[in-house]
Amino acid sequence: MVTSFVRTVHPARIVFGRGTLETVPEEVERLGRTRALVLASPELAELGDRVEKALGPLAVARFDGAAMHTPVEVTTTALEVLREVGADCVVAVGGGSTTGLAKALAVRTGVDQVVLPTTYAGSEVTPVLGETADGVKTTRSAPEILPETVVYDVELSADLPVAMSVTSAVNALAHAVEALYSPDAEPVTDALALQAIQLLARGLRALPADPRDLDTRSDLLRGAWLAGTCLGSVGMGLHHKLCHTLGGSFDLPHAPTHTVVLPHAMAYNADAAPEAMRRIAEALGATNGQDAPTAVFDLIGRAGGPTSLRELGLAETDLDRVADLASATPYPNPAPLTRDGLAGLLRRAWAGERPA
Template identity: 55%
Template sequence: MRVLFGNGTVAKLAFEAERLGMKRVLVLSTPEQAAQAQDIATTLGPLSAGVFSQATMHTPSHITELALEVVRREAVDGVVSVGGGSTTGLGKAIALRTDLPQIVIPTTYAGSEMTPILGETNNGEKVTQRTLKVLPETTIYDVSLTLSLPVGLTATSGMNAIAHAVEALYAEEGNPIISLMAEDAIAALAAALPVIIEKPRDLEARTRAQYGAWLCGVALGSVGMALHHKLCHVLGGSFGLPHAETHTVVLPHAVAYNAAAAPEAMRRIARALGASDAAGGLHDIARKLNAPTALAALGMKESDLDRAADLATAKPYPNPRPLERTAIRALLEDAFRGARPKSSNSVIHGAAA
């Protein structure tokens, strides 16, 4: 993939579209970012075929079908996705079905723009696949577009990105280069996010955070996913929980579950956070960012925890520790209540030294 990174890089969009042979470009966004998408469409001038602003989290198939109707009606030959994971997911879903080229302009820290992974929801079930057909052709990182990202979304989007790097450190297909990138990504975001919460328009901190999110996305796209992502796909696809917030809540508990089975990963996570314990450190940074730490606060019902445990263990992703239904149910209970994960210092002693 071609990547442009900097401040003001969105000015190169029309050139990138023409370089990819686009002549009828559809700009995608969520309803909340429709005005920003319209501004982007305006910069495309005669290349613009309009805006589709109905992208929705978890990429429901009925929204994709609506977008495809516009693609056909307007003779669209390329898409530009402006926003976070919801919009990028829609662009990927369109590319999967049409082979149209994609340009992504991220305004959050989702990281999905760097992956050949697509998760789609149909009839209450989220199914994930990996195929190069959905990998965007170009990503344009323009730090200026993140300056107005609300601090609440900054926190959860950043924690979502950290989750990608965390799981890359104990992925079945892990390798030394990706582990280096993942640890640096966690460190970059852990340092930048607290600054952004205090000073949302700090350009240096925003640049550092977007750099970290870029690395997180590369890490996720290069190796596999494990327990954390499986749980979040279940909770989002089957129970409608918000994407980034769910990642924020679940991550410390998934890490605690895997701690004894992946001690080297735990050492690297803790070192990147400047903490003595990986799982506890992740919980603590979420609290420091005033991000949610309990599934109950996201609308999860306690009566649904048993079904969530069943779904999570029905088709498990590869994971350092086998997925045991009773232990997964206990993990979900802790995440539901927002309990700080039990320390695993005996596993990672000296990690932050």
């Protein structure tokens, strides 16, 4: 069969390993930069200290105010610091929230970014930025948003608490799953997605018994990078749209929402994307003919992840409005989007039922 596809490559340098934090000065110099603004969040100030120390005289200022959903007020304050000290690059350490701040500064000033991710969100390898102004989240994409260099240091993720690690890894899994049934899917993203699923599933199985095991952390971080690369390359479907609505309009937490919704969004699409589901089930290592959505549901359950939107704080009375918002604007998805279908999916996800 003749296939046709388009592939866009996003130019970024990836440094992956253990103890790679120490390479950050080299990476800044490699970009031809000499004045770094170090970015962190209040909770991860200690990691900010380590990065600042590693950078030595290359670090000219520090901003620890990164916050969830990249509020523009925070960006404005950070921008003042950046301009005051004449920084020519940012070095960000943290999860998707800190990466979001780095991107927000880069898109406004053109400064280069070196990002050290500590979660599995994958934002560091996408040219996409979501920002919040007056409670409204908008998303944009541009080449200058993509960080120039990503330094993955497996040791930095070893302290991510188990509950956050599980939800963040399922957030990554969702990128790989939706890449496989994206209308933009092509051979390279297919290969990346399948490898990501294998690594993330293996990591999720091993994590609870020994959360600080660096081989497990390496599997998860490598899976997160591959899955994030898929997110940056192809369009996502129902699952990501639903999570965007639940996070943006109902303030539900990003990674836990992905964790609850994924098996249900997969079940919704299962009949319309049978080949993708077969490949996902195989990559997950599903046994006894188990289907992909229930295999993901059980993987999450065994790792101790959340299984209901109710436990994340969504009111039952909001379900109708979520279904309205999620079916308001059409977008590509394997199964046709019907309001009734989405309402059923949401009700099951709210109650924590097995996917159907």
